[in-house]
Amino acid sequence: MRFFDPHIHVTSRTTDDLENMAAAGVRAVIEPAFWLGQPRTRVGSFVDYFNSLIGWERFRASQFGISHFCAIGLNSKEANNEGLAKEVLELVPRFALKEGVVAIGEIGFDEITQAEEFAYSEQVSFAKDHDMVVMVHSPHRDKKRGIIRSLDIAKEIGLPMAHLVIDHNTEETVKETLDAGAWAAFTIYPHTKMGSERMVDLIEQYGPERMIVDSSADWGVSDPLSVPKTAKRMVERGLDARTVELTTWQNALDAYAQSGQIDVEALLQKPAIDQTQLFADNSVLRGQAPRVDAPVPN
Amino acid sequence: MSAFLLLKRMLETRLPRPSVQWFRDACTEITDGVDDVRFAGLVAMASRHARDSTPLAPSADELKRANETLEGWNPERWGLLEALRAALVLTRSDLDDDRGVLAVESLFAFADEGEQRALYRVLPLVPSPERFAARAGEGCRTNIPPVFEAVVLDSPFAVRHFDDGAWNQAVIKAVFLGVPLWRLFGLDTRLGPELARMALDLVDERRSAHRDVQPELWLCLGEHGGARGTEALLKELDASNSNTMGRCAAAYALARAGEGERLVECMENEADSVVRAAMQEALDGNVASTVFRKLRPEEGA
Ligand SMILES: [Zn+2]
Numbered sequence: 001m002r003f004f005d006p007h008i009h010v011t012s013r014t015t016d017d018l019e020n021m022a023a024a025g026v027r028a029v030i031e032p033a034f035w036l037g038q039p040r041t042r043v044g045s046f047v048d049y050f051n052s053l054i055g056w057e058r059f060r061a062s063q064f065g066i067s068h069f070c071a072i073g074l075n076s077k078e079a080n081n082e083g084l085a086k087e088v089l090e091l092v093p094r095f096a097l098k099e100g101v102v103a104i105g106e107i108g109f110d111e112i113t114q115a116e117e118f119a120y121s122e123q124v125s126f127a128k129d130h131d132m133v134v135m136v137h138s139p140h141r142d143k144k145r146g147i148i149r150s151l152d153i154a155k156e157i158g159l160p161m162a163h164l165v166i167d168h169n170t171e172e173t174v175k176e177t178l179d180a181g182a183w184a185a186f187t188i189y190p191h192t193k194m195g196s197e198r199m200v201d202l203i204e205q206y207g208p209e210r211m212i213v214d215s216s217a218d219w220g221v222s223d224p225l226s227v228p229k230t231a232k233r234m235v236e237r238g239l240d241a242r243t244v245e246l247t248t249w250q251n252a253l254d255a256y257a258q259s260g261q262i263d264v265e266a267l268l269q270k271p272a273i274d275q276t277q278l279f280a281d282n283s284v285l286r287g288q289a290p291r292v293d294a295p296v297p298n
Numbered sequence: 299m300s301a302f303l304l305l306k307r308m309l310e311t312r313l314p315r316p317s318v319q320w321f322r323d324a325c326t327e328i329t330d331g332v333d334d335v336r337f338a339g340l341v342a343m344a345s346r347h348a349r350d351s352t353p354l355a356p357s358a359d360e361l362k363r364a365n366e367t368l369e370g371w372n373p374e375r376w377g378l379l380e381a382l383r384a385a386l387v388l389t390r391s392d393l394d395d396d397r398g399v400l401a402v403e404s405l406f407a408f409a410d411e412g413e414q415r416a417l418y419r420v421l422p423l424v425p426s427p428e429r430f431a432a433r434a435g436e437g438c439r440t441n442i443p444p445v446f447e448a449v450v451l452d453s454p455f456a457v458r459h460f461d462d463g464a465w466n467q468a469v470i471k472a473v474f475l476g477v478p479l480w481r482l483f484g485l486d487t488r489l490g491p492e493l494a495r496m497a498l499d500l501v502d503e504r505r506s507a508h509r510d511v512q513p514e515l516w517l518c519l520g521e522h523g524g525a526r527g528t529e530a531l532l533k534e535l536d537a538s539n540s541n542t543m544g545r546c547a548a549a550y551a552l553a554r555a556g557e558g559e560r561l562v563e564c565m566e567n568e569a570d571s572v573v574r575a576a577m578q579e580a581l582d583g584n585v586a587s588t589v590f591r592k593l594r595p596e597e598g599a
Contacts, residue, residue: 047407047408049482050408051408054410054411055409055410055411055414055442056441056442058410058411059411059442093339094335094338094408095408096344097339097343097415098345098410099342099345099350099379099410099412099413100345101412171426236396260346261345261346263349263350263351265351266349266351281503
């Protein structure tokens, strides 16, 4: 089976993770720009971070046969540093139109402040003007109100709902998201947001249309194999193949290919791992296949 | 014919019609004058008109014209999108003054991997390319092999504009990364004792680690390896070495070092027909760096 994990912060993951993801069938990922666990203090930190998303991280994933796309945006937490936020918002157009940037994201609300609303609105307007998709991060606290606010603002600005993906949904928010016409994404996170079992319940209840499963794996306790693991649970519980395909591959592809920044034909081809790059001495793979049951080979 | 005109012709016969129109409009806009953000936007959005996975695939005649335009410029392995972006850069009429340099540097500052490749490929084609020598040196520090290749391969930039330190580093790094050194234009014109010493140190390092020596590493010696070089080559060529491509490479390198007589001796007892053929070719004088293309499996070796 092949999987599309449309929300994962690969920057924070090791090559072991990439290897395991590739082995489990993850063929494509989207890495949305987010915060790094602590606030940045200079705009230059954002320049380098965005550059790594469109450069090094894309290349790193490609060495494992994984197509790496990204979303560019100013996240909600750091939108609250208003001086810095203004500088970052000016930076967004320099990165958002790049090849393989499939959305503005992840943007939205954290504490639901005025500053967050300003940054969100500015970026949704940019997305609308450039015919782009928006990936929305919904808050951990006061989630339902945050999602409704995100939907309302996007509607006011005139972003087509088909270009809006609301992430981190729960049982309590999925109906609002789907009724609005947006895509409903779910983060399968160990212990907290949503487990595989609850996810399968939701898919049984709401059907597979516009439902997207992702891992949001990052620098915290999280699981980069959430998508294939949830697919496996779906199969075990007797969901049909089309449902599994839609929620773990096709819906994400359909939603984000609207950006025109996914070479779908190239993606559908078998992943080609270039051996000359794979064994390059000075890139991420150093000619070794790390295994714990064997000594370190040359 | 200028590089811009050649690229323009190649693009106009390959891009779909709406994209040709987009390209012409973009050229007009750039010629009329655009700010840096808009210019960068055009270069970025070229990806909506040509896919990175589509090769440019120049004809033999186009390749000949490219080399006539600038000796050593070989767009054989360019992508269509790279050509489109290169043409957009060359459209600027201010490339020979500071304004143009700033605009190109600003592109580099925000370039993704594909844009970096296109920008490094276009550097030898802009006026006074030496102004970008430091930028190209920065490109050589990349960890992304396709970007490194765009800086140093199929282009006369490195041989013309790198100082000795940068040149030697680029050559050895190419071997390290496993990128095809035979595609480094002008390699044979810029060999020397320092490069040979660096290469031989690398040979020792590989052998201590019980790893094969990369066949193209032997290209770095030329006639500057001295007794140490000859000894290392004879060891590589020895029948006990199971690395056939390495043995072939050593045969060529021995001839390149002017040790033809040694090679004749080795050939008398040679059982491996592949190695024998390489020895014969080497003795026939076919020893330019490009002969190492034959040692690359992906080139059909
Ligand atoms: Zn996230």
